[in-house]
Amino acid sequence: MNEPQSSDTKVGEGEPGEEAPANHWHLLRDVLAFQVKLALDGIRDLLLSPLSIIAVLAGVIASPRKPDRYFRRLMH
DSSP states (O other): OOOOOOSOOOTTOSSTTSSHHHHHHHHHHHHHHHHHHHHHHHHHHHHHHHHHHHHHHHHHHHOTTSTTHHHHHHHO
C-alpha cells in the first residue's frame, strides 16, 4: 500500500509550500491580465456597435450609390 517515493518526482511535487506562493501569484497575475483583456474587448464592442450603425446610416443617406463606404472604412 505505501510505496516508497521515487526519485523522479515531477516539478512542483516537492514539500508543501515549496514553490506554491510563486505559482499562485503567477496564476493570479495571468487571470487578472485575462480579465482586463476581456473587459477592454467588451468596451471596444460597446463602442463599435453604435458606430457601425451610424456608419451604415450615414452611408445610406450621404452616398446612396455606395452605401457601404463608411462602414467599410470603419471595418478597415
